Amino acid sequence: MSSAIHAFTAIDGAVSHTKSLLWPFRAGVWLRLAVISLFIGGFGGGFNFFSFPDGGGHAGSGMPVDLFAPGAGFIFLLIGVILLLALFFGIIGSIFQFVFVDCLTTGEVSLSRTFGMRSGKGLRLFLFQVLFALLMVAAMIVVLLTIFLPVQSVGAPNLLALIILVPAALLILVIIGIVLMLTIDFVVPVMIRSDCGVIDGWRHALAFLRPDLVNAAAYVVFKFLLGIVLGLIALVLALIAAAVIAVPLVAVGVVAGIALGNAAVPVYLLLLLIGIVVAVPVLLLVQVPFATFLRYYSLGVLGRFSPEYDLLARPEGSGAVSD
Template sequence: MTNDFYAFGAIDAAISRTKSLLWPFNAGVWLRLAVIALFIGGVGGFNPFSYNFGGADDFDQATVPGDLGLSDPTILLIIGAVLLLALLFLYLGSVFQFVFVDCLSSGEISLSRTFGMRTGKGLRLFLFQALLILLLIAAMAFLVVLFVLPAAAVGNASILVGLIVLIPAILLLALVFGTIFLFTTDFVVPVMVADDCGVIAGWKKVWSFLVADLKNAAVYLVTRFVLGIVVGIAMFILVLLVLLIVGIPLGGIALLAMAFVGDAAPALFILLLVVGMLIAIPLLLLVQVPFVTFFRYYALLVLREFSPEHDLLAVPEA
């Protein structure tokens, strides 16, 4: 019965291909895939500036821009630079989506081999996803205006009713847009590579074979979601292990040192925090490599079942 569904039959094959690519261990392959994982997956967010080195009054005084000697134009310039870097990072992530497909389809793990020829497609994907994000934000804002603001005008009890209606609506909206993002990454990107087309043309082809086989499309979506939960739990455990391996020695050093440095404790904390992040982030990226590789192989294997003409895994396993 499981062989009737593409999503089930591709799991073992994706595991096998992932093992063939990553084992025996090759440092160069793992490091290059870790760079790709950085751009297309990320390592999660952590705000090192959330630590408070003093009381509330000290914190407020320390964070007033005027006291830091920053003018309003300077603050705006910093914000603009951060936003520009974030957009650049997202754009590079879009390009590396195609580079990743090229690596797995050819069996040659290289960051530069096809990067230049994928910048145009990466830009199209970036703009498409940016448009989706703006539409999602606009839709959520519309739901808030539709359900919460009228209720707020009536009274507190009505606000609660509005939130009860709003939360399921937002979850449904997130599910719809999440599905679009998923199919875009898993199927549209490789279709764009195979057919040398744009995002819209790629989506038309993906839409045609998904609609023609709704049963397998639904099973893939559910299976992908369940696999994401399972992998998320495994990743959470591995991340905790990495943080413990890195954090316990540094924490011990910090406790010993802070007993002697006195007023220099905040500076020492920042130094150890930076050192810990420099060690932990590469390790966390390497931890992601097998999972990111598996999911991309898995999507490509399911894609060729939906549409054999878009089989990009012609290269056999190593």
Template sequence: MLDDYYAVSEISGVIDRTKKLLWPFQWGVWLRIALIALFIGGGGFNLPSGSYGDFSDADLPPGSLSDLGMDGLGLILFIAGVVLLLALIWMFIGSVLQFVFVDCLSSGRILLTRTFKERSGKGVRLLLFNISITLIFLLIIAVLALIFFLPVMGGTSPGNAMAIGSVLTFVLLILLLIIPLALIALFTTDFVVPVMIRDDCGVIAAWRQVIAILAPEWKQALVYVFAKIVLGIAAAILLLLALLLALLVIAIPFVIIGVVLATVFKVMNVTLLLLLILFLAIIIPVALLIQVPFVTFFRYYSLQVLGRLNAKYALLPGESMDEPAA
């Protein structure tokens, strides 16, 4: 019964494709996909959080924002601008690599620069779409916050039943809003991106096509979502175990060296800090390499399911896959 759904029936084929691409081990393939994982593995936007009160000169200690002057404020704005620019560049690269990764897997040639320039325009469109969706989500949160908190802010104690009810309702609505936001992110990455490549179109046009594909196959889409959740949980557990094992193995010699340096040679803290930096410099690329099979599997998985839903978007080669480039 479950085999009638592509999200289930295609799993074994996806595992075979992943094995064929990644084994026998080739440094070139693994390192390039690890670089892709660095930019797209985390995914999503980090939304700023925090509470903002009523600040006045009387509330601020000496040396705070009120005493910074124009030069200090200018420096803060400059640093914030640089951070924002770097974040946008990072997200842009990640957006382009979403398309490049599909190109790599559909051709069997893991070469990141081959289509990077060609996919830059689509990467910008995808980035702007994701930013727009995020801003809309934040706007809805702001409106809901005004609706639920303004009526109870005027002298209402935190323990008031109305205040507690407003907070709980607000949190519940936010949790409900996360569901469509997560679904949009899921289908944008999994289906909209390859449709944009196949039809050479923008995000909105690709979304229309994806909706047209999924509407008559809503059961397939529903099972796909649940399958991604289950597979995601299983993959997260396996990934965590692998990362912990790697962390333990790599940490052992560093701990021994650190203990010897601290107890026998009485080294300064700076030396131990350098040792920690070296440890992080090793563990981070190792962690990215560990992610390679997982990232590859899930990208193959979405492409293969999409190809079964509509043969026009079957971007993956047949069983006789081309050998990947080293």
């Protein structure tokens, strides 16, 4: 086991790499990284384990769902579209996890250069994430029923059952989060370096994580805390950017309302559309430095765990940053 704590020693290198890639400002680099951030940023929260609180055949309000009601077809169509979009974003996001690593380790920021080459690995990563999450949800249900049913059978109050159930559910959620985080942070680069699948990537990763569990635990905890701190900073910057965009649009809307009255509705819709078109890329650009830093950080920690998988150790000047 190494005497140094990798979670701490990798910070300076991540800052240096991030500054080297993003400054001086290049619009093309930032915009391409913003597109990558769009696809990889929200995938981790894509699973909602509490979508059916009242069981099958009932909506959240407790009212029965009429499958043959006039609006049911539209509802099912909407659900289908949402699922297809989630599938699309999930698969593309998984491929971009590999493309992101390629961009940062070569210095050549391109959306298409390695996209086709990494599509097979991205699809395997997506399937692994989905299957693992489903297996853990199934395990959670079994554990919860195993605890809940015996407690209820002896007439214990619901509060006691919840006191027992909540920690068990949280533990399983923590396990899901840790495994998926380590898969993205360590297994993805290992798959690139070793040209292997997800399972073999995990075998390689466990070979250097198991002997150094202290550093592995320190990384998980510190990465979680670092994510919270940087997330709050990004949120504040995003709110400031949103306010800067919103203020002139709101001012125009107020003037239009005074001048046109009810006839200003089309103006409101136009201003809303302009606000969305301007805000989305700006908010994505805000998170680019944070996403880039965190990825460089995890790659730096990986290189300290195992020099064999140090993807940042490349000859000076080997890979130009594209504009």
